[in-house]
Amino acid sequence: xxxxxxxxxxxxxxxxxxxxxxxxxxxxxxxxxxxxxxxxxxxxxxxxxxxxxxxxxxxxxxxxxxxxxxxxxxxxxxxxxxxxxxxxxxxxxxxxxxxxxxxxxxxxxxxxxxxxxxxxxxxxxxxxxxxxxxxxxxxxxxxxxxxxxxxxxxxxxxxxxxxxxxxxxxxxxxxxxxxxxxxxxxxxxxxxxxxxxxxxxxxxxxxxxxxxxxxxxxxxxxxxxxxxxxxxxxxxxxxxxxxxxxxxxxxxxxxxxxxxxxxxxxxxxxxxxxxxxxxxxxxxxxxxxxxxxxxxxxxxxxxxxxxxxxxxxxxxxxxxxxxxxxxxxxxxxxxxxxxxxxxxxxxxxxxxxxxxxx
Amino acid sequence: xxxxxxxxxxxxxxxxxxxxxxxxxxxxxxxxxxxxxxxxxxxxxxxxxxxxxxxxxxxxxxxxxxxxxxxxxxxxxxxxxxxxxxxxxxxxxxxxxxxxxxxxxxxxxxxxxxxxxxxxxxxxxxxxxxxxxxxxxxxxxxxxxxxxxxxxxxxxxxxxxxxxxxxxxxxxxxxxxxxxxxxxxxxxxxxxxxxxxxxxxxxxxxxxxxxxxxxxxxxxxxxxxxxxxxxxxxxxxxxxxxxxxxxxxxxxxxxxxxxxxxxxxxxxxxxxxxxxxxxxxxxxxxxxxxxxxxxxxxxxxxxxxxxxxxxxxxx
Numbered sequence: 001x002x003x004x005x006x007x008x009x010x011x012x013x014x015x016x017x018x019x020x021x022x023x024x025x026x027x028x029x030x031x032x033x034x035x036x037x038x039x040x041x042x043x044x045x046x047x048x049x050x051x052x053x054x055x056x057x058x059x060x061x062x063x064x065x066x067x068x069x070x071x072x073x074x075x076x077x078x079x080x081x082x083x084x085x086x087x088x089x090x091x092x093x094x095x096x097x098x099x100x101x102x103x104x105x106x107x108x109x110x111x112x113x114x115x116x117x118x119x120x121x122x123x124x125x126x127x128x129x130x131x132x133x134x135x136x137x138x139x140x141x142x143x144x145x146x147x148x149x150x151x152x153x154x155x156x157x158x159x160x161x162x163x164x165x166x167x168x169x170x171x172x173x174x175x176x177x178x179x180x181x182x183x184x185x186x187x188x189x190x191x192x193x194x195x196x197x198x199x200x201x202x203x204x205x206x207x208x209x210x211x212x213x214x215x216x217x218x219x220x221x222x223x224x225x226x227x228x229x230x231x232x233x234x235x236x237x238x239x240x241x242x243x244x245x246x247x248x249x250x251x252x253x254x255x256x257x258x259x260x261x262x263x264x265x266x267x268x269x270x271x272x273x274x275x276x277x278x279x280x281x282x283x284x285x286x287x288x289x290x291x292x293x294x295x296x297x298x299x300x301x302x303x304x305x306x307x308x309x310x311x312x313x314x315x316x317x318x319x320x321x322x323x324x325x326x327x328x329x330x331x332x333x334x335x336x337x338x339x340x341x342x343x344x345x346x347x348x349x350x351x352x353x354x355x356x357x358x
Numbered sequence: 359x360x361x362x363x364x365x366x367x368x369x370x371x372x373x374x375x376x377x378x379x380x381x382x383x384x385x386x387x388x389x390x391x392x393x394x395x396x397x398x399x400x401x402x403x404x405x406x407x408x409x410x411x412x413x414x415x416x417x418x419x420x421x422x423x424x425x426x427x428x429x430x431x432x433x434x435x436x437x438x439x440x441x442x443x444x445x446x447x448x449x450x451x452x453x454x455x456x457x458x459x460x461x462x463x464x465x466x467x468x469x470x471x472x473x474x475x476x477x478x479x480x481x482x483x484x485x486x487x488x489x490x491x492x493x494x495x496x497x498x499x500x501x502x503x504x505x506x507x508x509x510x511x512x513x514x515x516x517x518x519x520x521x522x523x524x525x526x527x528x529x530x531x532x533x534x535x536x537x538x539x540x541x542x543x544x545x546x547x548x549x550x551x552x553x554x555x556x557x558x559x560x561x562x563x564x565x566x567x568x569x570x571x572x573x574x575x576x577x578x579x580x581x582x583x584x585x586x587x588x589x590x591x592x593x594x595x596x597x598x599x600x601x602x603x604x605x606x607x608x609x610x611x612x613x614x615x616x617x618x619x620x621x622x623x624x625x626x627x628x629x630x631x632x633x634x635x636x637x638x639x640x641x642x643x644x645x646x647x648x649x650x651x652x653x654x655x656x657x658x659x660x661x662x663x664x665x666x667x668x669x670x671x672x673x
Contacts, residue, residue, distance in 0.1 A: 164636035323472035328465030335458035
């Protein structure tokens with residue numbers, strides 16, 4: 001058996017940190033290429049169709065950026081939480097809670113001029129996402145109930161709640177039998193930012209939020225506390241950092257970002273709530289955050305990358321007859337390759353014999 | 359009101375309880391093995407999914423049912439090995455690796471399913487395991503139909519508990535697994551390879567999970583659906599905590615849980631007009647969270663859970 005051990009690098013070379021996610025992506029794409037060959041298609045042709053499908057025209061670029069919007073937000077949600085080693089895997093549920101809040105407040109209950117209505121809906125969506133996470137954070141802090149499992153399980157509960165509301169009391173009577181919510185009033189609808197496309201204001205807002213989170217994490221006391229808690233919570237506690245308060249802030253921020261992803265989809269892309277509002281945006285956020293090395297600005301780019309895979313895979317599937325699930329495979333492979341690359345960034349692998357042990 | 363009590367005195371209720379419990383039992387045992395060795399395996403949901411697919415596909419393509427189980431076992435082991443390479447040998451984050459494995463295993467399963475059966479709108483069916491009457495016992499009134507007229511796969515699942523119990527409590531490997539999860543330094547000091555022990559536990563545990571998934575397609579149902587695991591893996595992780603990482607308690611926990619699930623399905627038929635069905639479907643998930651809260655007070659995690667072991671490093 002091959003004997004080796006990992007030795008932590010004192011300082012990771014800067015170029016390696018920058019280059020490693022790109023290498024991870026390339027490896028993932030090569031591995032997925034093997035699957036394309038198995039599907040009987042030419043991988044180069046397939047990837048060509050994927051790129052054209054994602055960036056080939058004004059419309060497809062707009063579609064990719066529109067798809068990136070909720071993924072950037074759930075990516076921010078995962079980045080904030082994972083930085084503090086708070087494993088919020090519940091972005092999917094929090095997204096739907098934000099969408100529920102949008103439907104509750106945005107379909108006629110509150111009527112404000114557009115300039116107030118849109119911020120109001122975002123605040124309500126963020127509050128809803130944060131509130132959904134709150135009881136689970138408290139369970140974690142008071143009773144040490146593992147948040148990974150509770151956030152995952154709650155996703156299923158929330159989707160069932162949405163299903164109940166859309167088939168029952170919140171069903172739009174004008175929807176001809178489809179289970180969907182009432183339309184968001186005109187004042188609340190996010191305006192198009194590129195005419196004749198589906199790209200809406202939500203994209204600009206998600207970028208603005210990414211920069212805001214970057215600022216909070218890098219330049220404020222809260223950001224410093226979050227980082228310390230994530231690196232070593234015991235040491236942080238000794239240093240007088242309030243763990244309880246910090247984790248609470250992390251959870252509210254994280255849940256809030258995911259909740260706002262529900263707002264952009266309900267008030268921006270669709271205009272009303274549906275049961276298939278999110279095809280797993282919450283889980284995609286985890287991949288986005290990892291690919292960006294939990295950096296909020298990086299999340300913008302990794303979010304657009306993932307969105308382009310999803311959007312491009314549709315047209316690749318049509319042209320080359322490769323199942324669209326390839327997109328999910330690429331995303332999953334990317335997550336694992338990024339993990340692998342992070343090991344190489346932070347550790348040197350020493351084989352026994354290459355250096356005298358102890 | 360009488361109707362609601364009568365439910366638990368029907369043989370059908372008990373038979374359903376066991377049927378619902380089987381995939382959970384296998385998955386929970388698998389997770390117990392991994393976590394006792396100190397490795398959280400969040401790949402469980404995806405591994406169950408691909409186990410369900412591979413087991414079913416093997417039979418659909420012409421093999422017999424037992425080969426289907428074997429195929430699921432192998433694919434589970436392969437993904438377990440992948441998880442072990444990342445988390446045990448390279449010390450990567452167990453949380454993120456697990457989520458990545460779940461994403462990869464389920465999407466790869468769906469991809470292959472669509473590749474082999476591109477145009478099937480209605481999922482094709484296989485002939486699954488048929489009930490096997492245990493001689494004499496199956497003739498008992500009530501107890502016969504409740505406990506002794508199950509499919510062979512069901513009896514395999516129960517035997518798996520016995521196997522896991524024996525493995526953990528009566529074998530050197532079981533002892534090593536427990537030490538790897540409690541005090542890996544001490545294990546290494548005895549000259550036992552911690553990496554290897556953890557890897558064996560994760561591979562074996564993942565194989566259990568995949569077989570649990572295959573129970574759904576080979577015994578409980580006769581077809582493979584997308585999303586058919588539907589959170590069972592996550593529920594199993596909650597059950598592990600509820601079972602305090604003990605195989606025998608995993609059996610009790612899974613049965614208790616399945617009993618409540620079987621009960622709600624029947625109660626739903628009685629109360630369906632009053633309470634929307636979604637609330638009944640929420641129960642298993644809410645119950646799992648509730649079980650974790652109850653168990654939280656006496657929860658004693660394996661001490662080295664989530665901590666990667668590195669040679670030549672002292673903690």
